[in-house]
Amino acid sequence: MYLITKCILLLVIFQSSVNAFENKDAGGKDAEEIEDYVEIQEDEEIVELPPVIEQGPARVTRVLDIGDGDKAWVIDDAIKHQLKESYLGVIQGSMSPVRFTFMHMNYSKADLDKPWNYGSAPWVKPVDLEYLKSLPIWLELQPVVEKAIQKEVFMEYGQLQLLRALDAMPPAVNEFCAPNRYMLTLFLGHEWRLNNYGQVSFYSKMRNPNITSEPRWEITESVHPHVYRALLWPSCHKVLFRAPCVNYFNHMPYLNIYFTTDENSKGITVPFSLTKKSDAEKEDFGHFTFDNSDANRTIDYDKCLLRTFYDRTQDRPIHIFDGLFTTEELRAWRTHLLGVKAAMNPFDPAPLQDHDNVQWMSQYNIDKFLQTDMWPRLQGLLKYVSNETDWSPYDVALNFIRAADHTRIHPDSEPHQTEFTMLLYLSEGMKPSEYGETMWMVRRDTDGVHEFLGPGGDLYETIAAVAPKFGRMVVFRNNIEHSAHPPSTLFLGGRYSFAVKVSRNLRLAFVKRIYEGMEKVDMSPTLKTVNRQLQMGAHDDPTKSPLTDSHLKRLYKKIIDMASNANYEEYQNELKQPFQNL
Structure with a gap:
């Protein structure tokens, strides 16, 4: 009774407030205050301007004693605010002919003695040397650098590197260490915050007799990666580039410029795998054969079929196969795939499940893929699972997924489409404790509660999960929603899925x-x-569409040409942008 009385009282008070508000004279004091408030808010939105950034010339603001008789120099205002985005777009942009190389590609728990570039940033990309020399940023920084080290310098190499949260970077001496060689690092992170980490620390061996008589590595100096800042130091000094914190979802970009004071230096020898152009990669991709003696063996698909799941609603299958390929074949194919460098997709923070949010992948030319020995193998498998032989690929890629990635639930096709996705796992030595599984889900009807969570609040039930065992192949109807889960932090390499x-x-x-x-x-x-x-399938049936197969092929070529021209024009515009305010 008490509760009922209380509810009635609250309802009366609420209704009285509503009536009082509705009965106010439109020209009364309260109405005027509301109108004034709205006008003020609108005015504030109209006149709100970004803060004006006052920058001076590039200059040394700190000289650091980093141990072993070496010095480092902190240079602030090295990059001008109005030009930062232009530099980052040109240097990092996917339009340039050289994409990123995954330096940890050789990592394998099964062969820890094999060199796999541990200590370098995971993603690197060389930058055209002549272009770097012509940039206004270098024209301004060169005299600052030469004044600091009191010698003339000669640029040798430029390399963009990307770090992500959880990248395991040890203190290390740079791979291009040499006498008389220096490094200049420019921090290109957008709106870098205090708690995003990413500090650079210098190390030197020191002895503390109270602890041990043996020298040990200790931090001598650390520098915060401010936007517009550069850092100069001798290339043979041990240094740590700390990865960003875990709640920083994008990559931390920085540009390393190498130069020497030795006019007669023979320069830096850069591995061919870093400098190979995209056109050459595309041309070479079709040239792949399985060279093992039993490459033409008959495969017993019944024996290799481990299990089949179904989605419980439409009986769409998820087939799991082991043993379709030998270890020799898998390693040869993985090496061939890694010959094509990767492109980065920007992280999407939106909660909608409209794409997979895989940030790193290598896309392959489909026509070249059809020329490889892999395609006939996959055709035989598709015939086994579907009893059809006309299947044709429209997307061929290698996905790189690492511990800090945030992949999403998504379908690969529309509900009306009958398609398959084939996944071949190519990471060796992954243990169950290192995760990396692929999961398939079906969407549940709303329960009347979770629907109010908004985008991303949909309910799902898991119908299958598959561990990424080396050489395992999964073939599934790809309008089933699914997601590739990142590996655990214990796995330092990449989770590869072809x-x-x-x-x-x-x-x-x-x-x-x-x-x-x-x-x-x-x-x-x-x-x-x-x-x-x-997208709606209006042109799927050639007997009901005015578009013939020939029309479709011409339209596809037109789209490819439009995309290539758009990328070229954008790239050329970005190349010119840094010079406009010179």
Whole structure:
């Protein structure tokens, strides 16, 4: 009774407040205050301007004693605010002909004695030397550098490096260490915050007789990676680049410029794998054969089939196979795949499940892939699981997933499409405690509560989970929603999954390639209409569509040309941008 009385009282008070507000004279004091408040808020939104950043010339602000008789110099205002985004776009942009190399690609728990570049940043990319020399940033920094070390310098090499949270970077001497060689690091992180970490620490051996008579490595100086800051030091000094903190989801970019005071230096020998151009990678990709003596053996698919899951709603299958390839074949194919460098997709913080959010991947030319020995192997497997032979690929890629990645639940195709995705796991030695599994889910009907969570609050039930065993192949209907889970922090390498997505025939593959390619171009109203029609399946059946197979192939070529031209024009514009304010 008490509760009922209390509820009635609260309702009366609430209704009285509503009535009082509704009965106010429109010209009364309260109404005027509300109107004034709205006008003030609107004015504040209109006049709000970004803060003005006052910058002086590039200058040395600290000289550090880093031990062993070496010095380091902190240079502030090394990058001008109005030019920072231009530099980062040109140097980091995927339009440039050289993509990133994953330096930890050789990592294997099964062979710890094998060199795998531990100590370097995971992702590196060389930068054109002549372009670096011509940049206004170097024209301003060169005299500052030469004044600091009191010698003339000669640029030898430039390399962009990317660090991500949980990257295990040890203190190390740089791989290009040499007498008379220095390094200049420019920090390019966007809006770097105090608690994002990323400090650079210098080390030197010291002896503490109260603890041990043996010398041990100790930190001598540390520098915070402020935006617009540069750091200069001798290339043979031991240094640690600390990775960002775990709640910083993007990569930390920094540019290393190497130069020497020796005019007769023979320069830096850069591994060919770092400098190989994308066109050469594309041309070479089709040249792959399995060279083992039993490459043409008959495969017993029944024996290799480990298990099949179904999605419980539409009986869509998830087939798991082991033993389709030998270890020799798997290693040869992985080496071939890693010959094509990777491109970075930006991290998407939105909660919607509209894509996989895989940040690093190598995309392969489909026509070249069809020339490799791998495709006939996959054709035989597709015939086994479907009893059909006309399957055609529309997407071929190698995904790199690491501990700090944030992959998402997603489907690969529309509900009306009949397609398969084939996943081949290529990371050796991963243990169950190192995770990295792929999971498949079905969406549940709302329970009346979780629907109010908004985007990303959907309910799912797991129907299958598969560990990424080396050489395991999973073939599944790809409109089942799924997600690749990152490995644990115990696994320092990359979780590799080679993915091939196939449509039921060549025409449907071209349909898919066209409308996915349209996402990269500025579409006219006509192209937007065609895009919607293709996604909805209006042109799947050639007997009901005015678009012939020949039309589709020409349209695909047009889309590819548009994307290439758009990237080229954007790249050229960004190349010019840093000079506009010179």
